[in-house]
Amino acid sequence: MRNIETIGFIGLGVMGEPMCRNIAKKHNGDVVAFDINSSTLLKLADTNVELAESLENLIMKSDLILLSLPGGMEVEDVCLGPSGIINHLQDGQFVIDCSTAPPNLSRKIYERYNKIGVVFADSPVARTRQAALNGTLSIMVGAEPGIFSIIEPILSYMATDIVHCGKVGAGQVCKILNNMVLFQNIAALSEAIAIGTQAGVEVEKLFESISMSSGDSFALRNHGMKSILLEEYPAGAFSVNYALKDLTYALDLSKASGVVAEGAERINRLFKSAIEEGWGDNYHPIIKKVIENIKS
DSSP states (O other): OOOOOOOEEEETTHHHHHHHHHHHOSSSSSSEEEESSSSHHGGGTTSSSSESHOOOOOOOOHHHHEEEESSHHHHHHHHHHHTTTGGGGGGTEEEEEOOOOHHHHHHHHHHHHHTTTTTEEOOOOSSSSEEEETTTTEEEEESSSHHHHHHHHHTTEEEEEEEEEESSHHHHHHHHHHOOOOOOOHHHHHHHHHHHHHHHHHOHHHHHHTTTTTTTOHHHHIIIIIIITTOOOOOSSSHHHHHHHHHHHHHHHHHHOOOOHHHHHHHHHHHOOOHHOEEEETGGGGHHHHHHHOOO
């Protein structure tokens, strides 16, 4: 395995751009970035990040490559596709996937890369864009123990909480189930608002009370107070479409495990209803609007 001097970063979207920015601030070596949308590269013009002309160019210059892509389809295409990085990777390089993708895909990539001497780990990230900007993400890692100890310092450029969840694929399992729980928390908050307002309680007082009691949660303090309370569901944040993608991965896991996930199935219906209402590109807590329109 190589010494990690140059880090490559692929995917400069809502989360990827601030993640790459933090790496550039904290890493002593060089940082190279690539995105299929060339305009996103301009967001890093005020940093020392080198902008790669192509995936091949980035791979040639990098010892470790981080991915931050929309989902499994894009991860498979970039990692294993006909024009993917597998055609350019060299023995001893590291590829760390920070996207959210199916666990079986992570294991498939690991097996293919292991045959050519390339190290692969899944390290999906959690928390908000603001956490990505602040370098306070949570990262769930699937990797061999020896590999985890090597990549953890790199991941700490972007995160304050890093958990080694097990072998490759385990990070994705934990991230997907984390999101499944988060979505159900948001639905519960939305139901509480609908009931509470009808019962004569102001939303602000309801949230204040819950935040000081056993119902307090990350979802309440972030998605509740910073989105639902303000009725702000901007496009460009973690949208309903992306949330449905992650929830689909969770439902696939539940089916494979033989576990009936009734709560997740309900969220699936709420997300699809939000998309039917034209809210697919909006921040996913907008399911509050779907819930308040449901009548008994």
